[in-house]
Amino acid sequence: MRIEEADPKGLVRESYRIEGITLGECKSIFVDWALSLPVDAPMKDALRALIAHYATGAPDHPMSGVMEQGLLAPDTPKRKGGRAARVGLA
Secondary structure, eight states: OOHHHHSTTOHHHHHHHSTTOOHHHHHHHHHHHHHHSOTTSOHHHHHHHHHHHTGGGOTTSHHHHHHHHHHHSOOOOOOOOTHHHHHOOO
16 A cells, blocks of 8 residues: 555644654544544555554654554454344345
8 A cells, every 4th residue: 555545634644743643643644544434444554554664763753653553453343234244144
């Protein structure tokens, strides 16, 4: 995945440029980044690309840790709706 696809608004790039950024600020930026991805974008692939591009050169940066934690998050479960969710498939 190209870095422009992984960080369409440049939020992660800018977080690495902010001197003295805190963990809390990085978490907030991470949420904004996740919401800016297209719905069908593979988030973990995007995170891997961003980590390879930014975190390897700055392993102690708070955003590096936030992105690593993002990789550990479980995949989003698929929603079952309607009758099938209430009574199961017949």
